[in-house]
Amino acid sequence: MALSDSAVQDIAFNALDSFRIEIPSWGFANTGTRFGKFAQAAAATTIEEKFADAGEVNRLTGVTPTVALHVLWDLPNGVKDVPEVKALENRFGVRSGSINPNLFQDQEYKYGSLCNPSSEIRAHALEHMLDSIEIAKQLGSRDISLWMADGSNYPGTQSIRKRIAWLEHALHVSHEHLARNQRLLVEYKPFEPAFYHTDIADWGMSSHFARMAGPQARVLVDTGHHYSAQNIEQIVAWLLHTKMLGGFHFNDRRYADDDLTLGSIDPYQIFRIFHEIHVATDDGLNPEIAYMIDQSHNLKGKMEAMVQTVMTAQELYLKAALVDRKQLAALQQTCDLVAAEELYRGAFWTDVRPLVRAWREARNLPADPLAALKESGYVERAAKERGSRSLAVSSYA
Numbered sequence: 001m002a003l004s005d006s007a008v009q010d011i012a013f014n015a016l017d018s019f020r021i022e023i024p025s026w027g028f029a030n031t032g033t034r035f036g037k038f039a040q041a042a043a044a045t046t047i048e049e050k051f052a053d054a055g056e057v058n059r060l061t062g063v064t065p066t067v068a069l070h071v072l073w074d075l076p077n078g079v080k081d082v083p084e085v086k087a088l089e090n091r092f093g094v095r096s097g098s099i100n101p102n103l104f105q106d107q108e109y110k111y112g113s114l115c116n117p118s119s120e121i122r123a124h125a126l127e128h129m130l131d132s133i134e135i136a137k138q139l140g141s142r143d144i145s146l147w148m149a150d151g152s153n154y155p156g157t158q159s160i161r162k163r164i165a166w167l168e169h170a171l172h173v174s175h176e177h178l179a180r181n182q183r184l185l186v187e188y189k190p191f192e193p194a195f196y197h198t199d200i201a202d203w204g205m206s207s208h209f210a211r212m213a214g215p216q217a218r219v220l221v222d223t224g225h226h227y228s229a230q231n232i233e234q235i236v237a238w239l240l241h242t243k244m245l246g247g248f249h250f251n252d253r254r255y256a257d258d259d260l261t262l263g264s265i266d267p268y269q270i271f272r273i274f275h276e277i278h279v280a281t282d283d284g285l286n287p288e289i290a291y292m293i294d295q296s297h298n299l300k301g302k303m304e305a306m307v308q309t310v311m312t313a314q315e316l317y318l319k320a321a322l323v324d325r326k327q328l329a330a331l332q333q334t335c336d337l338v339a340a341e342e343l344y345r346g347a348f349w350t351d352v353r354p355l356v357r358a359w360r361e362a363r364n365l366p367a368d369p370l371a372a373l374k375e376s377g378y379v380e381r382a383a384k385e386r387g388s389r390s391l392a393v394s395s396y397a
């Protein structure tokens with residue numbers, strides 16, 4: 001039996017009320033590929049401008065109350081920068097979200113950070129982890145989100161097992177410094193910048209390191225960090241089952257870690273991930289999941305791309321919420337394959353945009369955030385104010 005319109009609206013409003021997604025400070029700054037950068041006049045050049053942009057995205061969408069910070073890019077002086085960040089939080093109405101240590105850009109990390117064969121370099125990297133945890137504490141941030149570039153490029157040039165042990169140790173020590181409400185999220189990536197072996201290459205390795213670190217550590221799934229054919233929702237189901245799922249970095253990819261807009265290549269993939277989470281929630285697993293965007297756009301306008309991504313995430317989250325999960329479970333039980341698949345696919349093909357629009361109107365938000373961004377003239381104003389700096393900037397931060 002099909003659900004009534006008001007039942008569908010209830011499901012939709014509940015789902016959208018519960019969905020929040022974090023935006024990355026680095027998504028507002030000029031970035032590029034290793035072949036070059038195309039600077040944008042409206043790109044943020046300071047932490048203040050990044051907070052201004054994040055605040056504007058939150059004003060338009062109402063669902064991005066936190067901004068992920070990258071320590072060296074956003075707090076180059078470490079804890080000393082905390083008061084400035086706090087002032088920006090108050091001024092622009094968005095809080096600091098996950099704190100991302102940066103263990104990949106210093107020259108000394110050429111052969112690794114927490115997995116470097118040099119004990120001094122490992123100690124220095126660990127110190128940065130502890131500083132990042134302290135920054136998170138002072139900012140009231142729950143999550144310290146770790147991604148490392150560590151790995152090697154040629155067979156036989158590093159001891160893979162020694163590096164495992166060094167990393168186990170470093171993460172365990174880091175975990176000991178967490179406050180009780182804090183978490184350590186361990187992100188994996190199969191390759192890039194290392195092209196032979198990466199020290200945390202997949203979800204199994206991340207799960208292992210998180211377990212060795214301690215009970216407040218979890219796995220972070222970046223949707224761009226998988227080989228092409230990998231079944232990401234199965235990984236998510238496993239992480240839910242083993243209670244190790246901590247968060248996501250959302251983006252889309254066609255080939256590797258392409259940083260394309262979420263859902264631009266394979267929206268069905270994200271729908272399937274969200275479905276696993278809705279089922280696990282029904283089953284009482286109560287996963288604590290940090291949804292975050294990890295995209296930095298080179299060609300699209302940064303503000304437009306961020307708003308578009310948030311809207312896409314809401315649409316896909318809602319589509320997955322519309323699956324009649326009771327009926328689906330019955331069809332799975334009787335192995336009614338075609339009916340089960342049609343039910344599942346049917347939710348995916350539902351045009352949920354009118355529902356999201358109705359929800360925004362009911363919550364006093366702009367019905368069409370992209371149109372509202374355009375009408376506001378925010379990007380043009382930013383381009384005028386920032387142009388002389390942003391067009392001269394050629395660094396990532």
Ligand code: PSV
Binds near residue numbers: 187257
């Ligand atoms: C690495 O590719 C990554 O996904 C990590 O999350 C970094 O923090 C982020 O990208 C930097 O852009």
Ligand code: MN
Binds near residue numbers: 147187222249294
């Ligand atoms: Mn990431």
